Amino acid sequence: xxxxxxxxxxxxxxxxxxxxxxxxxxxxxxxxxxxxxxxxxxxxxxxxxxxxxxxxxxxxxxxxxxxxxxxxxxxxxxxxxxxxxxxxxxxxxxxxxxxxxxxxxxxxxxxxxxxxxxxxxxxxxxxxxxxxxxxxxxxxxxxxxxxxxxxxxxxxxxxxxxxxxxxxxxxxxxxxxxxxxxxxxxxxxxxxxxxxxxxxxxxxxxxxxxxxxxxxxxxxxxxxxxxxxxxxxxxxxxxxxxxxxxxxxxxxxxxxxxxxxxxxxxxxxxxxxxxxxxxxxxxxxxxxxxxxxxxxxxxxxxxxxxxxxxxxxxxxxxxxxxxxxxxxxxxxxxxxxxxxxxxxxxxxxxxxxxxxxxxxxxxxxxxxxxxxxxxxxxxxxxxxxxxxxxxxxxxxxxxxxxxxxxxxxxxxxxxxxxxxxxxxxxxxxxxxxxxxxxxxxxxxxxxxxxxxxxxxxxxxxxxxxxxxxxxxxxxxxxxxxxxxxxxxxxxxxxxxxxxxxxxxxxxxxxxxxxxxxxxxxxxxxxxxxxxxxxxxxxxxxxxxxxxxxxxxxxxxxxxxxxxxxxxxxxxxxxxxxxxxxxxxxxxxxxxxxx
RNA sequence: GCCGCCGUAGCUCAGUGGUAGAGCACACCCUUGGUAAGGGUGGGGUCGGAAGUUCAAUUCUUCUCGGCGGCACCA
Numbered sequence: 001x002x003x004x005x006x007x008x009x010x011x012x013x014x015x016x017x018x019x020x021x022x023x024x025x026x027x028x029x030x031x032x033x034x035x036x037x038x039x040x041x042x043x044x045x046x047x048x049x050x051x052x053x054x055x056x057x058x059x060x061x062x063x064x065x066x067x068x069x070x071x072x073x074x075x076x077x078x079x080x081x082x083x084x085x086x087x088x089x090x091x092x093x094x095x096x097x098x099x100x101x102x103x104x105x106x107x108x109x110x111x112x113x114x115x116x117x118x119x120x121x122x123x124x125x126x127x128x129x130x131x132x133x134x135x136x137x138x139x140x141x142x143x144x145x146x147x148x149x150x151x152x153x154x155x156x157x158x159x160x161x162x163x164x165x166x167x168x169x170x171x172x173x174x175x176x177x178x179x180x181x182x183x184x185x186x187x188x189x190x191x192x193x194x195x196x197x198x199x200x201x202x203x204x205x206x207x208x209x210x211x212x213x214x215x216x217x218x219x220x221x222x223x224x225x226x227x228x229x230x231x232x233x234x235x236x237x238x239x240x241x242x243x244x245x246x247x248x249x250x251x252x253x254x255x256x257x258x259x260x261x262x263x264x265x266x267x268x269x270x271x272x273x274x275x276x277x278x279x280x281x282x283x284x285x286x287x288x289x290x291x292x293x294x295x296x297x298x299x300x301x302x303x304x305x306x307x308x309x310x311x312x313x314x315x316x317x318x319x320x321x322x323x324x325x326x327x328x329x330x331x332x333x334x335x336x337x338x339x340x341x342x343x344x345x346x347x348x349x350x351x352x353x354x355x356x357x358x359x360x361x362x363x364x365x366x367x368x369x370x371x372x373x374x375x376x377x378x379x380x381x382x383x384x385x386x387x388x389x390x391x392x393x394x395x396x397x398x399x400x401x402x403x404x405x406x407x408x409x410x411x412x413x414x415x416x417x418x419x420x421x422x423x424x425x426x427x428x429x430x431x432x433x434x435x436x437x438x439x440x441x442x443x444x445x446x447x448x449x450x451x452x453x454x455x456x457x458x459x460x461x462x463x464x465x466x467x468x469x470x471x472x473x474x475x476x477x478x479x480x481x482x483x484x485x486x487x488x489x490x491x492x493x494x495x496x497x498x499x500x501x502x503x504x505x506x507x508x509x510x511x512x513x514x515x516x517x518x519x520x521x522x523x524x525x526x527x528x529x530x531x532x533x534x535x536x537x538x539x540x541x542x543x544x545x546x547x548x549x550x551x552x553x554x555x556x557x558x559x560x561x562x563x564x565x566x567x568x569x570x571x572x573x574x575x576x577x578x579x580x581x582x583x584x585x586x587x588x589x590x591x592x593x594x
Numbered sequence: 595g596c597c598g599c600c601g602u603a604g605c606u607c608a609g610u611g612g613u614a615g616a617g618c619a620c621a622c623c624c625u626u627g628g629u630a631a632g633g634g635u636g637g638g639g640u641c642g643g644a645a646g647u648u649c650a651a652u653u654c655u656u657c658u659c660g661g662c663g664g665c666a667c668c669a
C-alpha cells in the first residue's frame with residue numbers, strides 16, 4: 001500500500017496522477033477520507049445493482065461526512081431495502097474490491113453505457129478533449145474521473161446508510177426525480193458512532209421540541225408557516241427586539257412601523273409585482289388589490305418621500321421590526337427556520353455615495369456586537385460583487401465594492417469575494433455565523449442599492465440645492481427574529497442568554513409553609529425587573545429542582561427556614577453551583593445587569 | 595411544488611378489521627418534605643379531515659390538510 005493516495009491541484013481538484021501544481025494526498029488525510037467516501041459510493045452502487053439489476057446509477061459524489069448516490073429505480077426503496085443494501089455492501093467490503101482505472105474512447109463509452117441514458121448524457125456533455133475514464137470493480141463499471149484508492153483493503157471503512165430521498169436529475173426541477181441514498185462513512189467504528197451520536201444530539205436540540213417543552217410557541221396547521229407566540233416565547237422575542245433597538249438608538253436610528261397590507265400600486269412601481277407576485281399574499285378589497293408586504297424597503301422609501309430631505313439629514317436611518325409575509329412553497333417550510341410570516345430586524349439607510357464607508361463601518365461593528373452578545377464568536381464574511389445582469393454605473397459599483405472591502409479590512413476581518421454574486425442593484429456583505437454544532441447560518445447582510453430609490457422617486461437636496469438620488473443601504477442584523485430564535489435555541493440547547501431568557505429564576509419553597517414568603521420575594525424581585533416564578537406545587541425540593549432545570553430555567557432560589565433566618569439568598573445555577581447574596585438588590589442586579 | 599416517511603391523550607410514543615393503551619404531565623388524597631423523580635386514586639382521545647370498500651374502519655383504498663428528511667426554491 002502506497003502512502004500517497006492521489007494528488008490535489010491548486011483548485012482543490014483530485015487527480016490520480018501528478019499534475020501541474022499538485023500536492024500528494026497522504027493516506028488517511030482529510031482528502032483521502034473524501035476519496036474513501038467516493039470509493040464507498042461505488043461500493044453502494046455495486047450493491048444496489050446486484051440487488052436491483054435494472055437500477056440505473058447516475059452520479060455519486062462524496063459530501064461532508066459521507067456520500068450519496070442517485071439511482072433511477074423502478075420501485076421505491078423501503079427501509080428493508082436499505083438494510084439489505086447495507087448488508088450487501090458489508091459483504092462486498094469483506095471480500096474487498098480493487099478499483100481498476102481504464103481510459104476509453106467516447107465511442108466505446110457510449111457503447112458500454114448504452115442502457116443508461118443518464119451516463120450517455122454525461123458522456124455526450126464531455127468536451128472532446130476530455131479523457132473518458134472508467135473505474136471497474138468486480139463486475140461493476142462506473143463512468144468516473146476518479147481518483148480512487150487502489151483497493152478497499154487499503155483501509156477499514158465504517159459506514160451507515162442514513163436516509164433515502166428524492167433528488168432531481170442534475171438538480172433541475174423539470175427533470176425526473178431520482179432516488180438518492182445518503183450514507184456516512186469513516187475510517188473507524190468509533191468515529192462513525194461519534195458522528196451518529198452528534199446527529200442524535202442535534203435532534204435532541206431541535207428548536208420545535210425545545211419550543212414545546214419551554215412553552216414558547218405553537219405551530220399549527222391553522223396557519224402553516226406562521227407562528228403562534230405564547231407569552232414566554234413573546235417575552236424572548238421582545239427581549240431580543242429590545243436589545244437590538246437599544247443598540248440602534250445609540251446609532252441614531254429612527255424606528256418606524258409601516259403597514260403590512262399595502263396597495264399593489266406600490267409593488268407595481270417597485271417592480272416586485274412583476275417579479276415576485278407569485279410569492280406574495282394578496283387581498284381584493286374595495287375593488288382594489290392589496291398585498292402583504294414581502295419586504296419593508298418600498299415602505300421606507302414612501303416615508304422618505306413624504307418629507308423634504310436635504311443633505312444635512314443624511315445618513316438617514318429608518319429601522320423597523322417589520323412583519324413580512326412571503327408565500328414559501330410548502331416543501332420549504334421548516335419549523336421557525338423557514339416560515340411564511342416573519343419579522344425582519346430591518347433598516348434602510350439613505351446616504352450619499354461618499355457616506356457608504358462610514359455607514360457600513362458602523363453597521364458591521366453593530367452586527368458583530370450583537371452576535372457576540374448572543375455568544376457567537378465565529379463569523380464568516382462574504383462580499384458579493386457585480387453580476388453580469390445589473391444596473392448602475394461602473395463607477396458607482398467600483399466605489400461601493402471598494403468601500404465594502406475597506407470596511408472589512410479596517411476591521412481586521414478576513415473575507416471571501418463571491419465574484420458576480422451580488423444583487424442586480426448593488427454589491428453586498430453577508431454575515432454567516434457558526435453555531436456550537438458546527439452548522440452555519442447566514443443572518444446579517446448589508447446591501448447597497450442603486451436602483452430602488454431612483455425607481456420610487458426618492459431624492460434629497462444637495463449643497464447646491466440640486467436634487468440628488470440617495471443611495472439606499474439595506475441591512476439586517478439577525479435577519480428574521482423567528483429564525484434567529486430557532487438558531488439560538490439550538491445553539492444553546494435551550495439555555496438562552498440570561499438577558500433574553502423568558503424566566504430567569506424559579507423560587508422553590510421547601511414546603512408549603514414557605515410559599516407565602518416566596519411569593520413576597522417574587523413580588524420584590526419582579527419590581528426590580530427580574531423575571532421569576534414560584535413553584536408552589538406540592539412536590540419535594542429535589543423534584544422542583546429537576547422540574548425547573550428541565551424547563552431550562554437557568555437559576556433557582558431555594559426558600560426555607562435557613563434562608564429566612566439568615567436573610568440571605570443562595571442562588572443555584574442549573575449545573576448545581578451555588579452563589580450567595582446578602583441583599584435582594586444585589587441578587588436582582590445579577591439578573592438585570594446581565 | 596417534487597420524492598419518501600409520518601399524523602393515536604397536553605407531551606413522547608405503543609397497538610389492533612370488532613369504536614383504544616403506556617410513561618410523563620394534570621386533578622384529588624396521604625406525605626410537610628432541604629438540592630435532578632415519595633406513595634395512592636382519578637379525569638382525559640370523533641385515533642388530522644373527507645369519501646369509499648366492508649355486517650363492521652383508528653386499522654384497508656382514494657382524496658385532502660399538516661409535519662419531518664431531502665430535492666427544487668429563498669427578491
